[in-house]
Amino acid sequence: MSDAFGFMFGFYGLLLGLAVAEVASGFSRAYDERDKLKIGIVAPLFGILLLVDLISFWMNAWAYRDLPDVSYLIALAVALVALLYYFAATQIFPKATERATLDIHIMEHRRVVVFCVLTSNLITQIPPATMAFTTPWPTSQIILWSCLNLGYYILLSTAALAKSKKVVSIVVAFAILYVTCATLIFA
Numbered sequence: 538m539s540d541a542f543g544f545m546f547g548f549y550g551l552l553l554g555l556a557v558a559e560v561a562s563g564f565s566r567a568y569d570e571r572d573k574l575k576i577g578i579v580a581p582l583f584g585i586l587l588l589v590d591l592i593s594f595w596m597n598a599w600a601y602r603d604l605p606d607v608s609y610l611i612a613l614a615v616a617l618v619a620l621l622y623y624f625a626a627t628q629i630f631p632k633a634t635e636r637a638t639l640d641i642h643i644m645e646h647r648r649v650v651v652f653c654v655l656t657s658n659l660i661t662q663i664p665p666a667t668m669a670f671t672t673p674w675p676t677s678q679i680i681l682w683s684c685l686n687l688g689y690y691i692l693l694s695t696a697a698l699a700k701s702k703k704v705v706s707i708v709v710a711f712a713i714l715y716v717t718c719a720t721l722i723f724a
Contacts, residue, residue, distance in 0.1 A: 542604040545615060549598060552619030553591055556626040560584050560591075563630030567639055574631070577640030579702055582709040583629045583650060589713055590654060591622060593720040594661065601664075618657045625653035640702060647705065651697035655690060662686060685719055 564584055567576050604611075628650050631642040643650070669679055692712040699705050 538602045539604050541607045542602045545601075545604060545607050545611065546598060548612070549615045549619055550595070552616065552623065553595055556619065556622040557588065557591055559623060559626035560587050560629065563626070567630055575638045575640070577638055577702075578706050579647075579709070580629055580639035580643040582706055582713065583643050583647065586709050586713050586716070587622070587626055587629065587650075587654070589716045589720070590658075593716055594618070594622070594657075596720055597661065614660055614663075618660050621653040621657045625650045625657075628653075644702060644705070648697045651693045655693055658686070658689070685723075689715060689719075 564581070567574070567580065628646040629643060630639060665682065668674070669682070674682075689712065692708055692715060696705050696708045696712065699708065
């Protein structure tokens with residue numbers, strides 16, 4: 538592990554940790570308010586999706602442990618990715634002053650959450666995409682990498698655009714399973 542990676546991972550870990558803490562706080566607030574606000578299913582599913590995606594980001598960061606140096610652009614990209622996740626985490630659960638049910642709240646905010654997650658994922662795909670061209674990957678590896686990412690992006694886009702809570706719930710549940718399995722297999 539390089540000093541540059543240790544330096545950058547400390548920063549990245551702190552910011553991702555804030556996002557995890559925000560999701561945990563949201564679950565805690567939802568539990569505390571459960572007799573006043575119906576918890577529902579969609580908001581908890583989005584919270585779980587964000588947690589498993591954050592854990593996969595944390596695991597994927599390990600691939601950069603031999604990072605030779607840290608540039609401003611790398612630090613900026615790391616901050617942007619983590620801060621987009623933090624912002625998404627703040628949008629999943631309503632604030633204490635809001636009176637909407639959790640499902641109504643997330644159905645109104647899900648596009649912002651999905652936009653943040655998609656943007657973060659796309660930013661983190663820049664280094665592998667660059668490596669696929671500079672260090673030619675086998676065609677099968679490019680196809681697998683592309684299909685896995687595209688599948689996830691389709692699930693997220695469907696969750697953002699679907700009008701039915703049932704469809705959103707099913708798609709987000711499948712996305713949780715998708716991210717978990719992909720991370721277990723490839724990490």
